[in-house]
Amino acid sequence: MKAASFDYVRAESKREVLQLLHEHGEDARVLAGGQSLMATLNMRLTQPKVVIDINRVEELNRIRNDSGHLAVGAAVRQVQLTDRAELIREVPLLAKALPWIGHFQTRNRGTVCGSVAHADPSAEIPLCLVTLGGSVVLESLKGKRREVPAADFFQGLLTTDRQPKELISEVRFPLAEDGTDYHFQEIAMRHGDFALVALALCLRADGAHLGVGGVADRPVARTLPLGDELPDALNTLAWSLGAQDDVHASAAYRRQLVRELGQRLIEEPSHARTR
Amino acid sequence: MHAPAERRSEIELELNGETRHGSAEPRTQLCDFLRHDLGATGVHVGCEHGVCGACTVLVDGVASRSCLMLAVQADGRRVDTVESLARDDVMNDLQQAFSRHHALQCGFCTSGILMSCVEYLERVPEPDEAGVRDMLSGHLCRCTGYTGIVRAVLEVAGQRRAGESQQQALENRNDV
Structure with missing residues (x-):
């Protein structure tokens, strides 16, 4: 059309x-x-x-590593991050998630902030932002500059906290922490398609912080215990997401993916499929 | 620049190495402008929402969906379409390999795939099969099952590397 x-x-x-x-x-x-x-x-x-x-607004096309965050401006394309060699040290979770976003032809033009603005529940960048505890910076002509935690910014299917007169001027990803391993994994019907379930993981010696995309109406992250208590915790998480049946997968299948993929990713992250 | 909805704005771009002019309403997709105003009918329009990849062109050397760009956004840009590949009616190495490996049947998706391959082989001169298939995941082809396309792309990558090492060998000999 x-x-x-x-x-x-x-x-x-x-x-x-x-x-x-x-x-x-x-x-x-x-x-x-x-x-x-x-x-x-x-x-x-x-x-x-x-x-x-906003494609020709130079001041929005900036990536800054400042005060513990990687700040990505509104006009920065996904390919600019995939081409950034130091990203795997700065924000390893994002570096591992980027290849799962669409296709190289769409990453060539698609922006990081655009994905956040669109707020598709299965999108990889909002999932990473929520899991890492990042934030979204909103600016308007008359109002104050607001920095909103990602967990509050995403409010539902294609719905965010952005007000009509506000611009998402940048998103801020916390830099990698020592002693934490980062992993990303997803299942889709086809290569590059919308995720049925996407998982983002920050793994520490004392627990796992797991983000789930594609199941609830927004990305959701929870801290889970390791060891014997993990299966029950994953089951509780899976049921808490309000999974829906649709043409691509049943709610039960999505819950099963959260439990099974979640367990595998946390216990054997080195076996995870990468892209 | 402010372009009112119903008015056509002037657009100047470099299409396949030539400076071209035209005009379009703000809502006109780049693919329609290239086809209808500039005559680049090698650009094929499939789904019009960025899924099928048929309309892929190079914008400033970067493979992009031309249905997901406005014509007015291409003002001042360099655009290359499938028409840029053949020289003097001789197909380039990629096109010849596609023909040799039956990498097309109806051909509707082919021009977009070729343009993706142009950028991909520049970025990844030594691809493996998994990499080529990942690149092709951005295109839908309902005829071939992709096998012939993968073979063609891998063959051209190998040929180009061989050509470069031959060229290098010649240069080294001339140095002596």
């Missing part, structure tokens, strides 16, 4: 983006990589009056 009509503005600065969002609010959509927004425009699932293109 073809998109409905809209005005198009190619913004030159962050200030211009904020001004336009202030003016148009809910009638505007921010266009970054377009790998989700363009599809929804083409299918007329969204029909904004104004599309604000």
Whole structure:
């Protein structure tokens, strides 16, 4: 299908983006990589009056390693992170999750913040952000700059805490901690498809912090005990997610994947399939 | 730049090495602009939501879905389509290998796959089969089962490496 009509503005600065969002609010959509927004425009699932293109705003295209975080600006593409050699030391979980996102052709244009803004429950980047305890930075022309913890930012299916006049200016991933191993794993119907279940793991000697995507209406992370208590804890986690039946998988299958894949990932992470 | 919804904006881009001009409404997808305004009908439009990969072109050398870009976003950019591959009516090495290995049947998906392969082989000059299949996961082909495509891509990667080492050997000889 073809998109409905809209005005198009190619913004030159962050200030211009904020001004336009202030003016148009809910009638505007921010266009970054377009790998989700363009599809929804083409299918007329969204029909904004104004599309604000941030692709040429240099100040939003920055990756900074600052005060214990990796801050990724709104226009930074996923491929810029996969090409960043030091990412595996800075945020190893993200480095391991990136190859699971879509395909190289979509990572070429898709942005990190765009995936966070879209808030698909099975998306890999929101899952990593929640599991690591990262945050989302929101800016508006008149309001205060807000930094929202990822666990509060994601509020449900394609629903976030972003207000209509706010721009997600960057997302902040905590840097790797000593003594923690990071692992990522997912099951999808096809290579690069939406995950039926995606798991992000921070493994320490005294416990496992496990994030689950694709089951609840948002990514969910819980700390689990190791050893004999693990199977029960995984079972409780699996039932707590409110899994739904759909055409791709039953709720029971999704719960089983959380239990089985979760156990394998925590107990034998080196056997996990990588991409 | 502010382009009102119903007005066509001027677009200038470099298409397959030539400067080209056209105009499009903001909502026009890059793939439609390339086909209908600039005549690059080698760009095939399949699903229009970024899943099938048929419309893949290179934008500034990077494989991209042209259905997920607006024509106005390509202003000032370099775009390469399948029309850039053959020289003087002779197919390039990838196209010839696709033909040799029956890597296409109906051919609808082929032009997009070829453009992905162009960037992929530049980034990964020594791919293995798993890598090629991962790259192809961004394309849907309903005829071939992908086996011929994988063979063609691996063969061209090998040929190009052999060609480079031959070239290197020649240069070394000339140095003596």
